[in-house]
Structures are given as structure tokens and as C-alpha cells.
Amino acid sequence: MKIRNRLTILFTAIITAILLFFAITVYLAYADFRDEQYEKRLEQQAYTKARLLLEGQISPSVLKVIYQNQPNTLFQEEMAVYDEHNQLIYHDDIREDFVKETSAMLRQICQNGKLRFKQENRQVVGFLYQHGEKTYIVTAAAYDEYGLSKLANLRNTIAITFIISILVVVIAGRFFARQALAPMADVVRQVGQITATSLHNRVPEGNGRDEIAELAITFNLMLDRLEKSFAAQQQFVSNVAHETGTPLAGIIAELDLAQRRPRQTAEYEQIIQRVLNDARRLGRLTDGLLNLAKASYDPSVITMKPLRIDEVLLDSSHEVIRKRAGYRVDIAFDPKTDTGEPILVRGNEYLLRVAFANVMENSCKFSADHHCLVKIMPAEHGCAVYFEDQGIGIQPGDIPHLFTPFYRGSQARQAEGHGIGLSLTHRIVTLHNGRISVSSIPGKITVFCIHLPL
Template identity: 50%
Template sequence: MKIRNKLSLLFTAIIATLLFVFAMAVYLSYSQNREDEYYKELHKIAITKANLLLDAKVEPSVLQLIYRNSQNVLFQEEVAIYDTSFHLLYHDAVDIDKVKENSNMIHKIIAEKQIQFYQGKMQVIGLLYQHKNGNYVITAAATDQYGYAKLTNLKYTLIVAFFISIILIYLAGQYLASRALKPVSDMVDEVEEITATNLDLRINEGGGKDEIAELAVTFNAMLNRLEKSFDAQKEFVSNISHELRTPLTAMLAELQLTLGKERQNAEYKESIQHAISDAQKVVRLSNSLLDMAKANYDHTEITFKKLRLDEVLLDARNDVLHTYPDYKVNIIFEKEIENDDSISVKGNEYLLKVAFMNLIENGCKFSAQHECTIAITYHMDHTILRFQDNGTGISADTVSRIFEPFYRGQNQEYAAGNGIGLSLTKKIINLHQGTITVISELNQGSVFTIELKHA
């Protein structure tokens, strides 16, 4: 069911409930008022006939004649007058006798002074009437035909008005829901036009500050992120294709050239060595891409635990030296480590080691002596690591782009690479809620500074 219909039905149900309660209150109030008014009317009629009989000395036969000749005698008020000994003094119609009084009723009226009750739909009142020196018991009974007719008319009027109101309320609810949800409908129409090929489109945010406008703003912000992600993905795929194509093409050309004719063993060895070198480039690229994929995982999918940064750094140094024995990596502790907490962080050991290895390899790779120095210090709430080299440095116009994936500056002239290492390092540091900055000048070397909060 659409939200518009749900809102209309809910709105109708709420108003219908209120209308029903209101109608019942009106009906019951009118019914009670009719009952009270008719009991008062019976009381007045009973007193009037008693006065005619006892004060005016009107003959009972005359009163009975008047009663019989009245219209609607079946619904007319019937009055009976007794003395306290249950002797009948007057009765409008003994042959009809609607009330059928008995001694118990008379005694109850004497005891309670006045009683009133229903006999079927007929209302009955009994009262003790004092006249001069005597007490008399009077009963009066009748059916409030006119009052019941008005009550019935009120009931049908309320029922018809209730159902007509329900229909009008439902139609009004449909209209209001349509008006209220029109911005959503327009938004749906606009969203349907947005595909992977035109992610630059945006939905109208309007000028309001309501929830619909907030939804539009949030959705457009999501589209901005998606567009950036798609663009980054396209660029990523394009760069990967280029980076993979170069060594694979070189490897294939080398092997085809070697296979073209018979060669000496030395030439075969040289050709194989070239192919191995190209294959190693592919392996390094694949490993870098795998590490980047791991760094892009959702935080909930990565295991974090308490780590000592100096131990992770030493492991990274050993792995680099194992791969490049001619590299030289110096580690300097600027402060004495007083306890583990002063140099511990909550992080992922594998990813942090990858980040440190990338910085160490870069520092050694672009340095003439293949040397890198790492300084460690700490403060109250964070640890600082500085990776310093005396290499070629980075120009001012490219230093702002070195953390972009696959970006390679002028340094590619001095050493091979695929432009993934620094972007991967930044992702890993960001993942650990840390910061990485760089200070560099051409031919003066570079200093990469990492700050990580304590565990």
C-alpha cells in the first residue's frame, strides 16, 4: 500500500473515531435529557390531576371522559390516585391500567416519597402527595412518543452525517496526503532519471527547511559521494590497466622476440631475467592493489588491537632489509620509553606495517645512499613518527598530489614505482584516525610525519 493511502486511511480512522465519540456523546446526552424532561412532565401532570380532583372537586367521571376523548389515548399520560391504604380514588382508565399498581409499589412510594422507573418503553413515576391533612399516592405513566421520535430522528441524522463525513474526510485526506507527498513524488521522478551515465544530475532541494528538503540535501550529498566514487573507480581501473599493460606487454614482447630464433644461453638468461623483472613489477602492483583493497574495508571488518608502534616499526624495517639488503634504515628514540602505553596505539598490525614499509622504501629508494632515518617521540596523548631521507625531494607544485592514487611526480626518473604506496599509506593512517604530513624541498630530501593517538 502506498504511503498516500496509508496516511489517508490513518487520518480518516482518527477523525472517524473522534466523530463517533462525539456523535455518541450527543446521542446519549439528548437521550438522558429527554428522559429527565419527561419525568418532570409526568410529575406536573400527576399534580395537576390531583388538584383537579381534590381541590376543584371535579367529578372522576368527567376527568375520565376528558381522558377518553383525547387524541392518542394509547400514548397519553395515565394517572391513578390512591390513599395510603391502597384504596383507589381515581384512575384514568381502569380497563387499560398500564402500571398495574400493587400494595408493594404503594408502600415503596410512601417510604421513598418518589420513585421513577421504566415499564417497557413506558416511563412511570410514583409520588407521595400531601394535600391539606391527608397523604395521597399518585402514579403517572406514559410513553414519550414525541421524544422517542425526535431521538430516532437524531440517531439517523447522526448516522447519515457520520458516513457522509467519513467519505468527505477520506477524500480530504487523499488530497492533503497528495499535497504533502508531492515533493516526494517529484523527487522520485527526478531520481528515476539518474543513472550511472549521468550521475552529475541532482534533485531539486527546494527552498524549504522541512524533512523533505533535508532528504533532498542528504540524497544530493550521497550522489556527490557516488559520483566521486565512480570517477575514482574509473580512474583507478584506467590506471590499473595502464600499469598492468606496460610490464605484461614488455614481458610478452621479450618472450616472443626470444622465441623468434635460436640464441645463445647467455641471451636466453638475459631474456628470462627481463621477463622476471617485468613479472616482479606485476607482483608488486598486485600486492599493492591487495593492500589498498584491505585498507578500503569497512572499519567493522578490520581487526584492531593494542600495538606497540616501535615493535611494528622494527618488523617493517626487517622486512624491507630482507628484500633490499643494500638499504640502510636508522631508528632513533628521542625519548626514553617509560611504559608501554606511551607508545601504544589501537590498530591493525598488518596495515600499519605496510604503511611504514612504504615510507621506508620510498625514503631509501629516492636517496642516493639508499638511507632513511626514523625518529620516534611521544606526548601525553599521541605518538609521532618522522621518516626522513636525503633524497631528491619533491617540488612544491607536486607535493599536494603525492597522496593521489597512481600519481607519480618527477621522481619516477630516479626509481621505478606504480604510484600506489603513498596513497595507500594515507588511507591506512586515516583508517587509524591519525594524520600524515610531508615537508620537502627539491634536492633537500623529505620528511613524512605521522601522528597516532594512544590506545
């Protein structure tokens, strides 16, 4: 069910309940008021009759004639008077006696002094009348034709008004629901028009204060993230195509050249070596891309456990030396803080090993002696690992872009690489809630610092 229909039904139900409560309250209040007023009038007229009969000594026949010709006589009224021995001494018309006064009823009037009840559609009152030393019991009954007709008319009026009101409420509820949700419909329509090629479009945020505006703002923030993600993806695909195209083109060219004419064994060995180098370069690029994808996983699906930072660094150094026989990596603890106790961090062993190996390899690659010095130092709420090399350094203008995927600095083009290693390291460190920084003096020294929480 649409929200518009749900709001209409809810609005109609609430207003219907209020109107129904109000209508029932008015009807019952008027019914009680009519009963009370008619009973008082009936009792007053019966009291007047009893007074004329007992104190005015008017004969019953004359009393009947007087009240039958009176214009304000109650409809179908009858009155009876009993003495203290429950003997009937007066009745308007014994042949049409509607209220059958029983001894129990007369006894109840004597005990309570007054009695009121309804019998079918007639209202009945009974009370005691004191005359001299004698006490009489007076009963009277009448049918409130005028009052009941007014009550019925009120009931019909309320019913018709209630039905018409419900119809008006339904129409008004539909209208107001449509008006209230019109901005929402605009947002839905505009969002539906946004595709992968039009992520630059945004949803109007209206006044910026109501819930619809909050929804529009949330949509726009999501579109900002999507636009950045799509742009990064396109840039990533473009860079991958460029980086993989170079070694593939080299492999194809070498093999195409080799098959054009017969060659000597030494020439074939040279071609095979060049093809092998391009294939290895392509393999390293593939490994880097796979690790970059792993570092983009949701942190909740990556296994974390306590790790000894020195053991992870040692494994990373062995991996770098195994791949590059001419590289040297030395690991040292700060003598001022070295207590012999292992320093533990919580992380993923494989990803941290990849991150450390990338920085080590980068330091060795750009230093003349292919040497990297690694220092481990305890830090507040964690540990700091420094990677130092005496190499060509990094230009200040390159440092802000150093961790951008596929970015290569102005001095890095003289060495082999793809611009993946440091961006991958940055993602892995961020994944572990750590941070990485770099400081460099061109031509002298470069120091990378990775801070990891315990």
C-alpha cells in the same frame, strides 16, 4: 501496503472515531434531555389533576372528561391516586391499567418521596401529594409519542449523515494523501531515472524545510558520494590498466623478439633477466593493489590489538632491507623521552607494517645514500614516528597531491614506482585514526611524520 493507502485508512479511522463519538454524545444527550423534560411534564400534569381532584372537589368523571377534551393531553396517559392506606381513590381507566401499582412500589414512593422509571416504552412517575393532614400517593404514566418520534428521526439523521461523512472523509483522505505524497512520488520517479551514467543529476530539494526536502537532500548527498566513488573507481581502473600495461607490453615484446631467431646463451640470459624484472615490477604492483584494497575495508572487520611500535618498525625495516639489499634503515628513540618502557599503539600489525615499509622504502629510494632514519617520540595521546632522508626532496607543488593514488611527483619519475605506496600508507594511517604529514626542503631533506593514537 502503500503509504498513501495507509495514510488514507489512518485518516479515515481517526475522523470516523471522532464523528462517531460526537454522534453518540449528541444522541444520548438529547435522549436524556427528552426523558427529563417529559417526566417533568408528566409529573406536572399529574400534580394538576390531583389538585383538581382533591382540592377542587371535582368528581372523577368530570375530571376525565376535562382532560380527554384538552388539546395538550399526553398520549396514552393514565393517572392513579392512592390514600394513605394504599387504597385506590382515582384512576383514569381501571380497565386499561398499564402500571400495576404494587404495595412494594407504593412503599418505595412513601420512603423516597418520588419515583421515576420506564416500563416498556412508557415513562412512569410517582410522588407524594400533601392535602391537609393527609398524604396521597400519585402515579402517572404516558407514552411520549412526539418526543420518541423526534428521537428516532434524530437517530436516522445522524446515521445517514455519518455514512455520508465517512464517504466524504475517505475521498478527502485519498486526495490529501496523494497531495502530501506527490513530492515523494516525484523524488522516487527522478531517482529511478538516475543510472551509473547520469550520476551528475540531482533531485529537486523543494523548499528545503519539510521532510520531503530533507529526503531529497539526503539523496543528493548520497549521489555526491556515489559520483565521487564512481569517478575514483574509473580513475583507479584507468591507472591500473596503464600501470600494468607497461610491464606486460615489455614482457610480450621481449618474448616475441626472442622467438624470431635463434640466439646465443648470453642474449637469452639478458632477455630472461629483462622479462624477470618486468614480472617482478608487475608483482610489486599487484601486491600494492591488494594492500590498497585491504586498507579500504570497513574498520569494524579489521582486527585491532595493542602493538609495540618499535617491534613493528623493526619488522618493517627488515622487510625493506630483505627486498633491497642496498637500503639502510636506522631506528632511534628520542633520548629526552626514552624511559625504557615500550610504546604501545592499538592497530593491525600487518597493515601498519606495510605502511611503515612503504615510507621507509620511499625515503631510501630518493636519497643518494639509500638511507632512512626513523625516530620514535611519545606525543600527546599517542606517539609520533618520523622518517627522515637526505635526498632530492619534494617540490611544494607536489605535496598536496602526494597521497593521491598513482600520483607521481615531478622529481619522482627518475625512480621506479607506481604511485601506490604513499596513498596506501595514508589510507592505513587514517584507518587507525591517525594522521600523516610531510615537510621537505628540495635537494636537502624530507621528513614524513606519522602520528598514531595509543
